[in-house]
Amino acid sequence: MPPIIRIDNLTKKFGNLVAVEHLNLDVEDGEILGFLGPNGAGKTTILLMLITVIKPTEGTALIGSYDVTREPDKARTLVGMCFQEPKLLWVSTPWDVLDWHSKVCGLSTDERKKRVRWALEELELWNERHKSIHTFSGGMRKRVEIAKILIQRPKIAIIDEPTAQIDIVGKHRIWNMIRDLRDEGSTILLATNELYEADVLSDRVAIMHKGKLLVCDEPKKLKDNIPGGDVVEVILEREVSQKSLEELKQINRVVDVLTTKPNQLKIYLNQAEEVLPQITKFFMKARMPIKSIHMSEPSLDDVFAHYTGLTIEEAQRK
């Protein structure tokens, strides 16, 4: 099956600033693809080009079979967007905003009322539906923005920072709603600078930095592919000899071994689940009983750091 989005050499320049540089990427139908990167990485610019709000300087993208530069009107019939900053006028009410949005997206009157009510109730905005937006907190405004896309249920849903300003309970609810949206047939593109959000929500993560795509893959593969990305911490009953350490390093996929205390080791390795049985077998054979063993996975921050030498937080500051 052809990809539902094909991004081909997409570039956007604002004067001398290159916001997005020669991006090539395919998005499969029904997947959740997360763009992860610090502010200014070019995530939002990509999304705005895909929704045809801004024009690429170079390259293009196919949305379904429609070229965003040549057939933007047709491309927009397949896409809906939830913006990072809620796009609402202060005099509007949530009901008016969502009712009009569903109308302009072509929903019938009955369906419109049903979906608007459902979204307002799910996002706990029903009692505030006729209040002016200017009385709302940032989180409430963001929920109104999210409601637009949940009501529209587009073939391709573009969501920029889905849970910015939303409390932790609200975050989980919105993540579930995004998954439901995907289960109902939408392909989801989301941009985030929250590592956990990208990790738990995305089927694949595209890591961006300074307008460039560094890498794109499943979160697990990204983490596994960092050399020595997995860490196994072992506490033994007795001290480890130098010879044992050397033998340990010879095990396939073990990248490095550090002795943190005479009886404690930190083993850096790839694909820990596969190597772990060999490690335990090694200690048993060497008659070194294991007191405790703890495995930790690298985070997407480690992946970002691997490619850029900076954590996302550091990159954001720069």
Place this chain on the structure above:
Amino acid sequence: MISLRKVWTVAERDMRMFLQYKFLLIMRAIWFLAQIALFGLVVNKMLRQDVQLVVGGDYFNFYAAGIIITMLYSTAVFIGYDIYEEADHGVIEYLLSVPVSRKELVIGRSIGGGLRSFIYVSPMMLFVLYLIGTSNLLQLLVAFMSLFLFTFGVAGFSITLAVTIKSSDRFDILLGVVDAMIVRLSTTLYPLAYMPSYYAGIARFNPLTFAADLFRWGAGIKSAFLTSPAIGVFGIVTFFSFFTFIGIFLHERRIEGGGWQ
């Protein structure tokens, strides 16, 4: 292919938005009443008999009809301010992201901006017609249809200025100057016969002149300029068409693709 449903949906939004500006609507209505009840009556008393002959009866009637056109103009240009308000809140990006073509968006906004002005001014229009005592319904209908197009043209003109200037302060100042020029170089407040010839030459091509004199013709007031209402209708249709199409063209060139940023 333009979808009328989508055009109407866009227009409907602008009409609803207008109702949110309650303070503006009340103040404009008070302004209208003050112009009619104070200025119109007092100036009517001041004017000599020969002026009343030129305007075909009471100056008050002539003036009241003209004030309706200035009301239509000043409320229809308000759509330009809406565009700035939306730019400030990022709503332009949102409107560009919905499944509506740019042509449908601009035409819808022109219609919405015009129609809301027409609906808002309608009760005042009926009030003025009642004061004048109009009898010819067919003439009135022609005049109403033309004013309808006139408001769309003004909305298109305002959208064109808004997307061209891209600074709300400059837009505000420019609109103040344009307002002063366009109203004063027209027959909304005084007849063509009293203008110096070089002013009258310009006023003959002013859409407000077409609209004001056509409305007077519809209301049964003698018009100094319009020997035939067809001239007024033609002038308004040209004005409407020009600014609707130039609005679409400029909107696509300047706003499409993030040009407002």
